[in-house]
Amino acid sequence: MNLKNILAFLANFSGIVVLILIIALPFLLANRIVKVAGVKTTVPYLISSQIEYFPNVSLSQEGQIYSLTYSKTSPSQLFQSLLILTNPTGSTQNYNLVTVNGQDQLFLGVDPKNQIIKIALPSGASTPISLLSDDHKSSQKSKLDFSIGVD
Amino acid sequence: MVVSSVTKLIDEAILPASALILAKVAGLVLVILALKLPYQFELGTLFKVLPVIKFENAQDYLIAESYSNLAMFTAAAAGAFFVLIRAHFFHSSHINPKMHSKLISFNIEWLLAPSYHLYHQALIWLIYLWLTVGFLIVHTLTKSTYPQIAIAGFVIAVNFSWVFALDVQKEINLTSEI
Numbered sequence: 001m002n003l004k005n006i007l008a009f010l011a012n013f014s015g016i017v018v019l020i021l022i023i024a025l026p027f028l029l030a031n032r033i034v035k036v037a038g039v040k041t042t043v044p045y046l047i048s049s050q051i052e053y054f055p056n057v058s059l060s061q062e063g064q065i066y067s068l069t070y071s072k073t074s075p076s077q078l079f080q081s082l083l084i085l086t087n088p089t090g091s092t093q094n095y096n097l098v099t100v101n102g103q104d105q106l107f108l109g110v111d112p113k114n115q116i117i118k119i120a121l122p123s124g125a126s127t128p129i130s131l132l133s134d135d136h137k138s139s140q141k142s143k144l145d146f147s148i149g150v151d
Numbered sequence: 152m153v154v155s156s157v158t159k160l161i162d163e164a165i166l167p168a169s170a171l172i173l174a175k176v177a178g179l180v181l182v183i184l185a186l187k188l189p190y191q192f193e194l195g196t197l198f199k200v201l202p203v204i205k206f207e208n209a210q211d212y213l214i215a216e217s218y219s220n221l222a223m224f225t226a227a228a229a230g231a232f233f234v235l236i237r238a239h240f241f242h243s244s245h246i247n248p249k250m251h252s253k254l255i256s257f258n259i260e261w262l263l264a265p266s267y268h269l270y271h272q273a274l275i276w277l278i279y280l281w282l283t284v285g286f287l288i289v290h291t292l293t294k295s296t297y298p299q300i301a302i303a304g305f306v307i308a309v310n311f312s313w314v315f316a317l318d319v320q321k322e323i324n325l326t327s328e329i
Contacts, residue, residue, distance in 0.1 A: 015157040022164045023278060026171035027286050029201070030223060034179065036212035037191060037205040 044093060044150045048084040048126075057082065065100055068144045072133055080110045081128035085148065087121040094120050094151035097129065102144030104133040156271065163275040170226045171279060178222025179204060182215050190215075217297045220287055224304050227283045231276040231311050237262060238269045238318045245325055266322060273315055277308075284308045 047066065051057045056071040057079065070079065085108070087093045096118040099106050107115035112132045119127055133142065183190055183204075191205040206212040240250060241262045254260045264272075284304045290296035 012154055012157060015154070015161060019157065019161050019164060022161065022168050023275075023282065026168050026175070026223070026279075027282060029172055030175045030220070030286065033175065033201070033203060034212065034216050034219065035203055035205045036209055037207055 043088060045095060045148050046086040046088050047129075047148070048086065050081055050083060054079055054082060059083070064147045065145050066147065068102075068106075068131065068146070069141060070131070070133075070144075071141050076134035077132075078112055079131040079133075082131050083129040084126050085119075085121070085129055086126040087123055090123050092120055092122045094118065096149040096151070098147045098149050100145040100147055102142070102146070104131055104142065104144055106131050106144060106146050159267075159271045160275060163272050167227065167230055167276055167279045170230060171223050171283070174226035175219050175223045178219035179215055181222070182218040186214065188215060213295060213297075216290065216295045217300060220290060220296050221300050224283045224287060224300065227276070227280045228304075228307055228311070231273070231280045234269065234273045234276050235311060235314050235318070237264060238273055239314065242266065242269060242318070242322075245321060270319075273318075277312060277315060280308050280311060 049059050051059050054070070058069045060067045060069070068082070085095060097106055097108055105115055107117055107130055108119050108127050109116055110128055110130050112130070115132070121127060131144065182188065188211045189207050190211075193203045193205060204215075206215055240246070241254070241264060243263050243265045246263060251263070254262060284301070287296055287301035287304050291298045291301040
């Protein structure tokens with residue numbers, strides 16, 4: 001196969017590629033030139049409740065403050081994944097859990113030995129919020145108020 | 152070095168590509184002006200250079216897409232129709248002598264064209280026509296175009312292809328007689 005044949009092959013191959021690109025171009029443009037604007041969310045985070053899986057736990061909200069009311073069934077109790085924190089925005093957000101009022105420990109994740117209250121969540125990602133109550137008091141109604149801070 | 156047919160096809164493909172793009176844009180502009188649809192114009196979104204037109208709701212988007220796709224199909228069908236008329240009536244290999252003399256008398260002999268030119272043109276326009284029909288069908292399935300447009304487009308494309316096939320058959324018969 002001499003150089004002339006190779007060049008002829010390359011030239012014809014390129015010609016076909018160019019032809020396909022020219023033919024495809026109007027359809028690529030037509031497909032992308034018109035869009036429908038999606039609903040723009042201005043909410044920096046979403047809290048999803050899973051308290052239906054936990055007896056004697058209720059959740060309420062007033063403005064930016066969330067209130068958890070709960071009764072323990074043992075002196076030390078862990079409520080794993082009570083809530084789910086989700087980042088609905090288009091970029092990574094830094095969240096921190098702020099306990100406004102209450103004695104127990106609210107943290108991100110499910111491991112009570114690794115209680116984190118700050119996290120960087122990528123777009124669309126979620127993390128559970130758990131509650132550890134080990135103040136050794138007898139079962140009684142307890143309340144914990146918290147908010148989610150966004151940096 | 153490059154096969155002459157490939158060069159000819161590239162040459163013939165530029166006009167239909169431009170016509171389809173212009174028809175799509177013109178269709179969009181006309182439907183926005185006629186129906187006063189609210190829209191947002193964003194620069195530098197499409198391929199990081201070209202603009203994108205965004206509509207506020209799905210209904211407006213459906214109307215704009217449907218009519219602009221119809222305009223695009225109309226451009227493809229008009230081009231294919233012109234080429235088929237030329238291939239049927241002004242084909243240099245089998246033109247009616249009376250028609251030929253009329254063309255000369257009206258000084259529009261440029262309408263006459265040889266098979267090589269006509270069939271490359273017809274092939275390109277019919278490719279565009281069928282690709283546009285495929286585009287309409289896909290958009291109908293994704294519910295962004297009215298189905299009536301895709302159905303009408305399919306019927307028209309089938310008929311045009313049949314007419315083209317008749318002309319090719321006539322040409323083959325003529326060639327075999329010679």
